[in-house]
Amino acid sequence: MFTPKPVFAAASLAAAALLLTACTATSTTDEEPGLSLDLDNLATTTTPGTEPVDEVKWNLPYEPMSLDPIYGFNYAENTVTANLCESLLRLTPDLKTEPGLATSVSQPDDTTIVYTIREGVTFWNGNPLTAEDVAYSLGRQTGPDTTTYWSDYFLNVDSVTATGPYEVTVKMKQPDVLFTQAMGSAAGAIVEKAAAEADGEQFGTPNGNLQCTGPFSLTKWNSGKSIELAKNPSYWDSALMPKVEKLSFSFIADESTAVNALRTGDIDGQYFYLPPAGLSQLQNSDTVATAYGKSFVFWTLAPINAEGPLGDQKIREALSLAVDRTAIAKVVFQGVAIPAPTLVGPDAWGYGEDTFAKAYAKFGVEPDIEEAKQLVADAGSPKEPIVLAVQGSSAVHEQTANLIQAAGQAIGLDVQTKVIPVEQFGNLYFDPKAREGLDGFFTTNYADFADPLGVYSFFHTSNSHDYIGWDGADAEIEEALATLDESKRAELVATIQDKVTEGLPWIPLEYEPVTLVQNKRISSATASFAYLYAPWAATIGGVK
Amino acid sequence: MSLGPYLLRRFGGLLLVLLVTSFLVFGLLYLAPGSPLAFILGPRGGTPEQIAAVTEQYHLNDPFFVRYAAWLGDILRGDLGYSIVYRQDVSALISSRVGTTLALVSLAAIIISVVGIAVGTFAALRGGWSDQLTSTLAAIGLSTPSFVIGVALISVFAVGLGWFPTFGSGTGGVDTLWHLTLPALALSVASAAYLARITRAAVLEESGREHVQTATVRGLATGHIVRHHVLRNSLIPIVTVLGLTIATLIAGAVVVENVFALDGLGSLLVRAILQRDFAVVQAVILVLVVAFVVVNAIVDFLYTFIDPRIALGSRQ
Numbered sequence: 001m002f003t004p005k006p007v008f009a010a011a012s013l014a015a016a017a018l019l020l021t022a023c024t025a026t027s028t029t030d031e032e033p034g035l036s037l038d039l040d041n042l043a044t045t046t047t048p049g050t051e052p053v054d055e056v057k058w059n060l061p062y063e064p065m066s067l068d069p070i071y072g073f074n075y076a077e078n079t080v081t082a083n084l085c086e087s088l089l090r091l092t093p094d095l096k097t098e099p100g101l102a103t104s105v106s107q108p109d110d111t112t113i114v115y116t117i118r119e120g121v122t123f124w125n126g127n128p129l130t131a132e133d134v135a136y137s138l139g140r141q142t143g144p145d146t147t148t149y150w151s152d153y154f155l156n157v158d159s160v161t162a163t164g165p166y167e168v169t170v171k172m173k174q175p176d177v178l179f180t181q182a183m184g185s186a187a188g189a190i191v192e193k194a195a196a197e198a199d200g201e202q203f204g205t206p207n208g209n210l211q212c213t214g215p216f217s218l219t220k221w222n223s224g225k226s227i228e229l230a231k232n233p234s235y236w237d238s239a240l241m242p243k244v245e246k247l248s249f250s251f252i253a254d255e256s257t258a259v260n261a262l263r264t265g266d267i268d269g270q271y272f273y274l275p276p277a278g279l280s281q282l283q284n285s286d287t288v289a290t291a292y293g294k295s296f297v298f299w300t301l302a303p304i305n306a307e308g309p310l311g312d313q314k315i316r317e318a319l320s321l322a323v324d325r326t327a328i329a330k331v332v333f334q335g336v337a338i339p340a341p342t343l344v345g346p347d348a349w350g351y352g353e354d355t356f357a358k359a360y361a362k363f364g365v366e367p368d369i370e371e372a373k374q375l376v377a378d379a380g381s382p383k384e385p386i387v388l389a390v391q392g393s394s395a396v397h398e399q400t401a402n403l404i405q406a407a408g409q410a411i412g413l414d415v416q417t418k419v420i421p422v423e424q425f426g427n428l429y430f431d432p433k434a435r436e437g438l439d440g441f442f443t444t445n446y447a448d449f450a451d452p453l454g455v456y457s458f459f460h461t462s463n464s465h466d467y468i469g470w471d472g473a474d475a476e477i478e479e480a481l482a483t484l485d486e487s488k489r490a491e492l493v494a495t496i497q498d499k500v501t502e503g504l505p506w507i508p509l510e511y512e513p514v515t516l517v518q519n520k521r522i523s524s525a526t527a528s529f530a531y532l533y534a535p536w537a538a539t540i541g542g543v544k
Numbered sequence: 545m546s547l548g549p550y551l552l553r554r555f556g557g558l559l560l561v562l563l564v565t566s567f568l569v570f571g572l573l574y575l576a577p578g579s580p581l582a583f584i585l586g587p588r589g590g591t592p593e594q595i596a597a598v599t600e601q602y603h604l605n606d607p608f609f610v611r612y613a614a615w616l617g618d619i620l621r622g623d624l625g626y627s628i629v630y631r632q633d634v635s636a637l638i639s640s641r642v643g644t645t646l647a648l649v650s651l652a653a654i655i656i657s658v659v660g661i662a663v664g665t666f667a668a669l670r671g672g673w674s675d676q677l678t679s680t681l682a683a684i685g686l687s688t689p690s691f692v693i694g695v696a697l698i699s700v701f702a703v704g705l706g707w708f709p710t711f712g713s714g715t716g717g718v719d720t721l722w723h724l725t726l727p728a729l730a731l732s733v734a735s736a737a738y739l740a741r742i743t744r745a746a747v748l749e750e751s752g753r754e755h756v757q758t759a760t761v762r763g764l765a766t767g768h769i770v771r772h773h774v775l776r777n778s779l780i781p782i783v784t785v786l787g788l789t790i791a792t793l794i795a796g797a798v799v800v801e802n803v804f805a806l807d808g809l810g811s812l813l814v815r816a817i818l819q820r821d822f823a824v825v826q827a828v829i830l831v832l833v834v835a836f837v838v839v840n841a842i843v844d845f846l847y848t849f850i851d852p853r854i855a856l857g858s859r860q
Contacts, residue, residue, distance in 0.1 A: 065583065066631060073586055144593060149586030151594070205631050206640075223632070223640045224807030225713065252711050252805035256695060260703050261710040261805075423818030426582030430590065434578070464591075 042294045042347070042513050042528075044093040049523035049541030055246040056522060056540055059258050059270040063224065063251040068196075068204025069189035069212075070141055070148040075273050078186055078532040080227055080249060085191060085212035088115055088134070089184035091530040095294055095347060095450050097184045101129065101213065105180070110484060111158075111172040113180060119166055121236045123192045124217035131162035136193035138170065150187035152463075153179050175482040177489065178454060181350075185448035185533045215242050215538040226250055229537075240538040244522075247537050262288050262517055269522070271531055272515040273297060273444060274396050275336040282517055293514035293527035294347045296446040298340055298455075299333075299396075301388070301404065301507040304428070304467040308439040309382040309413065311468055316504040318375035319386075319415075322407040325365045329510055332399040337510040339365040342501050343455055345511040347529070350450025352490020359494035363501055372411045385414040389428060389441035392421040397442050400509070430464055444512060446529070453480050453489070456496045459505045470505035558837045562830060566619075567612065569829050573822060574608050580820045583629040602628050615826060624830075625823030629816075634827045637812065642831070644713045645808040647720055648797055651728035652735070653790045660736040661782060664743025668751065669770065678740065685737030694730035694803035701726060711805040727804040731797055735789045742785045746778035753777070779850045787843035791836040 060076040072081045090100035102115040121129040138160040141148040148154065156176040163169040172179065182188060195203070195211035202208040206221040213236070216229040229247040250267060252258040259278035261267045263285045276282070282290050301319075303310035310316055325339035338345070341363035349356040376382075386408065391397040401417045408415035418438065420428065427434035428441050447454030458465035460477045473496045480492040501508070516527045523543050526536035584598050599605050603614070618625055624634040667678040702710040714723035750756060751774055759769045798810030809828055816824035847854045 065629065071586060145597070147585075147594070147598075151590070201631055207632060207636065223630075223637060224644075224812070225640070250712060250805065251807075254802050254805065257698065257711050257803055257805055260698050264703050264706060264710050266702075266710045266712075421818050423815065424578045424582075427579060429582070430585070430595075431579070431581060 043291045043516075044095070044294055044526070044528045044530075045539070046289070046291050046516070046518065046525060046527050047523045047543075049243070049539075049543050051243070051542030051544060053244045053522060053540065053542040055248065056244045056269070056537065057248050057250065057267045058537070059250050059252050059261065059267045061251075061258075061270075061272075062253050064227070066204040067210055067218065067221070067227075068208075069137075069186045069191065070146075070150060071204065072186045072189070073149040075271070075532070076251075079271060079536075080229075081186055081189065082214075082531060082533055083216040083229060083247065083535045083537050084210065084214045084218055085186070085189040086214050086535070087184055087186065087188035087533065088190070089188060091184045091449070091534045093526045093528050093530050093534075095296070095528055095530060096350065097181075097449070100184070100188075101134070101190050102183070105183075107180075107484070110175040110482070113170040113172070114163070115168045115170070115183075117166040117168060118236070121213050122234060123195075123211045123213055124232055125192075125195075125211060126234075127192060127194070127211075129190065129192075129213055131164060131166055131168050133193045134168045134190050135160050135162040136196070137190045138168070138188070140196070141187070148187075150182065150185075153182040153187050175484060177451070177481055177484060178457065181449040181451055181454070187448070215240050215535045216247055219246075224251075240535055242538045243541040244537060262519070265519055265521075268519040269525060270517050272517070274512065275334050275515050277395055279334050279336065279515070286520075288517050288519055289523070291516045291518075291527045292336060293516055293529065293531075295512055295514045295529040296345075296348050296448075296450070297444050297512040297514070297529065298343055298345060298446065298508065299337065299400070299442070299444055299510040299512055300343060301400075301440050301442055301509060302465075302467060303440045303505070303507070304435045305439045306468040309379075309384055309386050310439045312379050312382070313503060314375045314379035315382065315386075315413070316507060317502075318372040318379070318411055319404070319408060319413065320504055320507045321368045321372040321375070322411045323404060323507075323509070324367050324407065325509060328400055328403055331403065332396055333510060333512070336515055337512055340508040340511050341365050342497055343506060343508045344447060344452040344497070347511070348447050348450050348452050348454070351486040352493070355487070355490040355494050356452065356497075359497055362498070367407075369410055376411050376413060381412060383414070385416045386439045387416050387418055387437060389420045389425070389438045390417045391425045391442070392419050394422065400442055435467070448533070451493075452497060453477075453493045456493060456500055457481060459496075459500055466505060468505060470503055472503040472505075473499040554837070554841050558834065561837065562833055565829060565833050566616075566826055570612050570615065570822065570826060571608065573817070573820065573825060574611070576820075578818075578820050579604060580629055583819055583821075611822070615823070619830075624827045627816075627821055627824050629819050629821040629824070634823045637824060638809070638827055638831065641807050641809050641812055644806055645794060645797065645810065647713070648724050648728055648731065648800075648806065648808060649790060649793045651721070651724050652732040652793055652797075653786075655728055655732040656736045656739055656789060657786055659732070660739025660786075661743050663736070664740040665747050665770070665775065667740065668744045668747035675744075679744070682737040682740045685733045686741075688733065689799075690730050690734060691799045691803050693733050694727070694800055697726045697730055698803070713806050724806075727797075727800050727806060730803070731793060731800045735793065739782065739785055739789065743778065743782055746781045747774055750774045750777045776850070780847065783843055783846050783850065787839050791839045794835055795832055 060079060062076050064077040064080055065071060067081055069081050069085045072078050087100050088102040089097045092098050101118050103118050104116045106114045117131050117134055141150055141154045142157045142160060156173050156179060158171040158173045160170050192211035195209055199208040204210055206223040210218050215232055215235045217232045219228040219230045221227045227249040231242040231245050235241055252261060255276045256278055258270060259276055259281055262282060265287055282288055303316060305311060329337040329339050342360060388401050390401045405415040457477055459470055460466060460474050461469055461471045476492055476496045480489055480496060483489040483492060514529055516525060518525055521543060522540050524539040524541050585594060603611060627634050627637055630637060663678050667675045698710055701708045708726050709723050712723055714720035756769060756773050759773050795810055795813060797808055798814050801808040801811045809831060813828040
């Protein structure tokens with residue numbers, strides 16, 4: 001769920017070009033009414049496209065590292081695999097779940113989960129999907145030797161067994177509500193056992209032979225250049241039979257080039273997880289339509305040094321109070337962001353909505369400089385600098401850091417920034433050596449499913465995301481993870497949210513809607529966060 | 545020196561250069577902070593046990609000389625190594641990108657030599673107002689970063705006029721030529737401007753030499769004098785600069801590759817350096833060094849044609 005967003009290919013000079021475009025973009029938006037997004041009217045789908053289409057050219061912000069779902073835990077990777085490899089559950093455009101490759105799930109007791117596998121589903125090569133494939137796909141992510149990027153979800157899995165030709169039983173060491181929900185993400189994606197075993201380490205690379213069941217099949221991966229998908233004519237779900245014959249992906253990392261390619265129609269669409277610098281050019285273009293979709297993604301400042309000023313809860317509170325989130329949404333995100341009072345936003349309330357709404361209403365986003373100053377004074381007005389890591393070649397990082405610097409200055413805190421190249425930024429998440437000399441970093445992050453606990457479970461002291469060893473809700477988190485009853489869990493998670501929002505192991509900043517840009521000749525791509533885990537291109541069709 | 549011994553000496557020199565560069569690059573990469581762990585373990589990182597296992601598997605903590613020796617041994621067996629970041633053989637990564645780089649650099653080289661020599665000669669011979677103008681243009685070309693030129697070219701010729709595509713390297717043949725025109729232009733502006741200035745200086749110098757004055761006094765046609773007495777003699781500095789420029793274009797193309805989203809060696813190299821993907825960095829550096837040496841050998845050959853008094857491999 002952490003998502004360092006390694007947008008690997010952006011070179012720093014190219015980024016300077018982005019900044020140039022950014023300047024022009026800002027000057028144009030000044031004359032127009034600023035974009036203002038309302039949480040209640042974010043899109044889930046776009047106008048239906050009904051006509052068949054020969055080819056759709058989509059862009060990714062960088063080339064995927066792998067298409068094997070167990071290594072698919074980032075924007076570009078998931079954008080592709082969502083159309084290729086299906087999960088046991090399917091995330092719907094309105095961010096709920098429906099049956100996927102499992103037709104039903106039952107839990108005879110708290111630590112046993114039985115999946116009934118859909119019959120009549122075949123892999124692209126024609127082989128039928130069996131319980132063996134499912135058991136293999138989950139089993140390879142279980143145990144101490146697994147290399148899956150999803151290992152957090154499989155920590156409590158004891159065994160995965162095919163207990164019938166179409167039945168798979170998962171035994172848990174202890175109840176874990178995150179595992180069952182994660183089966184709707186790429187963690188629950190099913191690959192063919194025989195193909196994966198034959199390929200070994202090559203599986204999911206340009207030289208491998210990926211085998212899945214999705215509405216599109218992988219035709220070719222030209223390393224460095226493109227990934228080509230074709231319609232799977234024998235797809236099992238007629239409701240999602242693609243209207244597009246061929247779906248190809250390019251890897252334009254430079255945002256201004258991507259924006260230009262969209263404007264000229266050289267590419268037909270792209271998902272942006274952060275609004276691109278040339279957003280106003282896209283909004284003014286006659287060639288493309290832009291939609292903003294429901295999303296789990298949020299933008300946050302993660303303190304990482306328990307010994308520094310941010311190790312002191314009072315200083316974190318003061319900084320959080322001094323930050324003008326409305327200004328960040330407007331200036332940094334060009335209006336495509338929603339100021340965040342809590343880390344997890346309303347789109348992720350998959351259950352207990354009333355409970356979460358009540359808990360959410362307790363917190364606001366209005367800055368209070370006087371109180372913040374008082375908190376700094378109470379904390380003894382520390383003079384050491386607060387050094388924030390800023391991802392190289394990212395305007396969003398840099399501009400947010402500047403606003404936080406100003407907020408710090410207003411309340412007597414010395415906030416400094418240090419640029420870390422995008423390729424090394426990912427190491428900050430787990431390598432204490434990479435974090436030396438730094439007090440915090442910015443990141444986008446998200447829950448993989450509609451449960452705020454997916455994020456709040458980060459703040460258990462045993463979790464690798466709890467960088468400063470915050471332990472204010474350990475007991476509640478443990479209890480919530482084992483609470484299958486949703487209304488009870490909602491109460492617990494709301495309590496955890498109260499504590500996390502007061503203790504600030506991470507400082508919430510903004511909620512980030514999905515920015516979807518489509519050429520006007522097509523329509524109907526999924527507009528919400530579901531594009532990362534469900535076949536978003538299967539609904540695309542031509543507009544008359 | 546005749547061709548055989550010359551090639552042999554060049555080849556020996558190449559091996560030595562390769563050995564020294566690979567050692568230096570490996571050493572510098574080893575000393576620089578950072579690791580490829582994030583790319584192996586994924587965004588969530590891993591448990592301390594997983595980190596230890598991966599470090600062990602890929603020998604990330606082995607002493608410098610052990611790692612370098614292992615890499616050298618693989619190279620001697622013809623194995624360029626395995627990219628731990630891409631989970632692919634390095635040879636596959638390189639071979640799929642070398643074509644784009646080759647096409648881009650060749651196209652840029654043609655533009656640089658044609659435009660640079662023509663403009664430089666024109667400026668030197670016409671003098672006065674035309675010289676002022678071309679010198680100013682050359683100064684602007686030299687001082688404008690290639691990504692600015694790239695973005696400007698895209699805005700005008702791709703978005704505005706729609707004559708060229710905005711990105712990519714095309715599907716081969718004429719399509720590739722069409723796709724690479726704008727990137728090659730962006731890549732060549734600075735070098736063409738530089739070559740124009742060198743050409744201008746060389747032509748001016750030759751034009752003032754006694755043999756040219758003699759030819760003029762004897763009443764030979766201006767065109768003949770320019771071709772046979774001025775340009776021919778200016779070619780040595782021109783070819784030298786051209787050779788060096790082309791060799792540096794290969795790695796210098798990275799910025800242009802990024803702006804035009806091209807799958808070239810330059811961006812592969814820069815990314816590999818930042819990701820600490822040792823095998824890829826080493827392999828691309830080897831390719832660059834070989835290209836550099838080959839281009840220089842070609843320049844050496846050209847010298848002997850331009851000026852028969854220069855012997856192959858001589859120090860004159």
